Amino acid sequence: MTTPEYLSSLNNRYRLGNSTEHTFRGDLQQLIESLIPEIKATNEPKRQSCGAPDYILTKGEVPVGFIEAKDIGDSDLIGKKKSGHKEQFDRYKASLDNLIFTDYLRFVLYLEGELVTEIIIGEIVDGSIKPLPENFTAFENLLKDFVVHVGQTIKSPERLAKMMAGKARLLADVIEKTLKRDLDDNLNPKTSLEQQFDAFKDYLIHDVSTKGFADIYAQTITYGLFAARLHDPTIKTFSRHEAAELIPKSNPFLRKLFQFIAGYDLDDNLVWIVDSLVDIFLHSNVEEILKNYGKSTKMEDPIIHFYETFLSEYDPKLRKSRGVWYTPAPVVNFIVRAVDDILKTEFGLAQGLADTSKTTIKLNTQTPDKRSTTGYKQVEQQVHKVQILDPATGTGTFLSEVVKHIYTKFQGQQGIWSNYIESHLLPRLNGFEILMASYAMAHLKLDLLLKETGYIGKSNQRLRIYLTNSLEEHHPDTGTLFANWLSTEANEANHIKRDTPVMCVIGNPPYAVSSTNKNEWIQDLISDYKKNLKERKINLDDDYIKFIRYGQHYID
Template identity: 35%
Template sequence: MLKNYLKNLNEAYQRGDAREESYYEHLANLIKQYAENKNINKIDVTILPKKTEAGNPDFRVWDGKNHITGYIEAKAPSVSNLDYIETTEQLQRYLSTFPNVILTNFYEFRLYRNGEMIAQATIGRPFIAQKLKAIPPLENIQEFENLLEIFFSFSLPKVQNAHSLAVELAKRTRFLRDEVISVEIEEKEKTEGHKALIGFYDAFKKYLIGTLTKKQFADLYSQTITYGLFAARIRAQADNNDFSRKIAFDYIPHTIGILRDIFRFISFEELPKSLAVIVDDIAEILHYADVKNILHQYYKSGRGSDPIVHFYETFLENYDPEVRERRGVYYTPESVVRYIVRSVHELLKIRFGLPDGLASYDVKLLDPAGGTLTFPAEAIRKAAEEYINKYGEGALSRWIKNHILENFYAFELMMAPYAIGHLKIGLILEELGYKMSEDERFKYYLTNTLEMEEIGMTNIPGLSSLSEESHLAKEVKEKQPILVIIGNPPYSGISANINKWTEHLLKDDIDGCQSYYKVDDKPLGEKNPKWLQDDYVKFLRFAQWKIQKSGFGIVGMITNHSYLDNPTFRGMRQSLMKTFDEIYILNLHGNSLKKETAPDGSKDENVFDIRQGVAIIIMVKLSQ
């Protein structure tokens, strides 16, 4: 086996073709022959396309269906210094993403497990073929066979908790974003695979996020694939089914049209091979994930840790901390969420004459920065608790159908939390004994809360859901009266949301809400009022505007606390005081930028892992 391999390498070299691709088929045949000799069934060695020095490794070794053994990165036989190759950015990306990798120059083989070299074997000296024009003597046969035995023995460990799963998925999603999708959509060749990806990019840019760049699309699309697979895996696990990219579509809810559009392509179309490889790898991680145990944590945690939320935050930390910071995405502590929801619940009873609080059919609730739906989830729990205590569980399903699924809304711009938020609400309702039918959904819409322009109907096949989602969201933004607005809006001093409507919203008197840029009917007069462009200010303004339009209601949010005493915000403070009858503020401090300290002089801890101080604000506008 090995003698023939070295002979074939020598013949290829003597033909004068020194390109590494010239040796690919010989290595692929060697791997297949070894597997056959060892009775390792169903092994396929796929040579992967590589558009750039990034992209995928050169070979994938798998069973041709679901199980991936590992990857092989090959360099030309003339590359003798694999120590140097080991340090390159390209190989480090592979080693940090894929747990079972062989690096070779066709004569020397190095096996890496989770980034660490664990075996090495040199079966011949390439300089003998290159300088002496002869077949190198065969050596280190046992070491080579041991290396391949270890390579083929690899099996992905079953992931036992949400944290570990988030880390593994983050590595692969980052690779998918940077090395695959970014490259594919930049390609000038218009193969069917490229056309499909570019079509998705054009549709998202035209019909959802007008300022979307190709880099941002690669980020959005990569996360969509991963979280769509995650949601599909949990549904497949409930049916005790195996899992792969090919069957994921069957487990995407019919009512989440955008995800189904994307997975129609992922599951059924002929993907660019570079894309198929990494998506299959993500699917296999999920196939071996102990999702039952992760769900068990979720169901049994009660008031404890929410692994769905921790999963998302851990994912972002490992995937791209800059995305998290840019979007101002931080997990809201459960104690803060419960405090805000409980306060709103009691105020509905006391100030609005609704004895059932959040459980009342009169309550229309919106979270304009939904994230993983932490706030709506807690509101559902509180409302269900109230309903069950008063009316029992006999009509609970009807109440969920006619109240929760009809009157609770949320918006989100980022696709990852959108997918996982839908999953979370489905789990909560199942915990309450309600399983949504195929034609039901929670009214959680993929939209930019701070963008009012409606998307027109798309003529791109299979993507009508984008315009449908936009239309449904705009109906809520403009026409649906809302009684309760809760949430944790993003904090971003350098706002990513600057458009004509937000400028109008902040700077003009709108529907009876005084502009934030004037005080006592006079211009604010600030030389640099840039802090009024912070996203949290815009979300508070949006909430103020919605309640003003409704005529009465409650806003409960946790935000940056700079608006409480900074002179730049005096117009904002006056505007809020004019709109609302009661304003309750709980300043949680924690501002390390101001070097705030606790009353005893100790460090003032922030409830978030950020330096900016925060405050809870609850505002009540009573009906006139």
């Protein structure tokens, strides 16, 4: 099909008087694939109902451009008048770096969110479409250039974080719409997405909403790709299937979760976004972006750029509701040194945070025992005495500072450092986090820091940072029915909450006056602080007070 043939076909349909934007979709698809045979222009109504652009242009399996179409003559093509159009326009412009808006006659090109050019190939005159042949060559060149767009090399953490946030926001929106559609369909068997939603509620975050699940899902894919790209030795190639093998084994939960949700069975509604996200990382040398991480002379941590910039771009309300604010490095350093000093002076532990002494605890096994007061057989187990927990670990700033502080005691003793980490540090360094983005970055930060200190792992021991809600009591250990890696994460977090004799509760709790943590367990604990208190001018439901009460619970 040529451009004149395309306009002739549009005109024949338009003159019938009953056309909609859907009427002309086949014509534009046919024109694009005729002008550029190596390109496939996919138009799937099922995807569009979940938030995808009208056309996804792919070369091989890689998306190279996107087109959003409105009805012929639509005066609000770029969303200046209708609220629904504006929301869609802003969302696509922020998350898709190579995008055309069209009413089939007018084509408006945006690259990296910026208006580049506009070309009109026809206009409506007396109820018919009049071609503008003087613009045909420019139009055809526009389409050909459009599909060979190559993203610029991304060199700054801020820019990469913003681009990741745009894709993740679009991904979360599509996931939520797809899940709601699936949940409303009671006739067909549960989809994979529904089963995963149920598993998250059963094993991990029990009050998760469809939006909350979509956030976790989108951030898992985004930060899974980020972590994989950081460990990718082949800079010129990258794919989501390659990524599944590159995520560090020190984070088995993210590794398995990513393999499951971004593997070969990835929901068809999500493939196009994930593959376009892969393209962003293909144009990023993540290792180069993070090359200054951990240098003592560098006060600004690139990981923090990713965390704060990503979250403020992705969902500033989520950041506020969870009380996410960065703790300045000097404050973190002071708190860690103060705890180290208290352990030495008040507890008689000469090595402070580096102490390797052990204590004996009693654990309830799963074996019933009528003679026991608990109803289960008890066994004794030796564990390290100085157990450290950051219950709101964020990107792992405090735990990283603990590692740096202890490392100063091993200067000149590199030969025993790796063994010390595996035998006496990792088994007692614990963290809880509820936001997937910061959870993934905490793992990444500690992984990078340990390698920088010269640590060479031999046992593939996992970092004891878990995705969980600190302010929920431990739950009964779960089985291994569906997604047993989900239950493993929950069970290991349970082990810390229930059995581990935490000695140091350290960190900066979230500040959120309108606390989202209102489960019965923490509300019962905080009630101790409210006894005989007429609570009119003071609010004790702020999350930071709940975390202080939580810390007291461990010390008690």
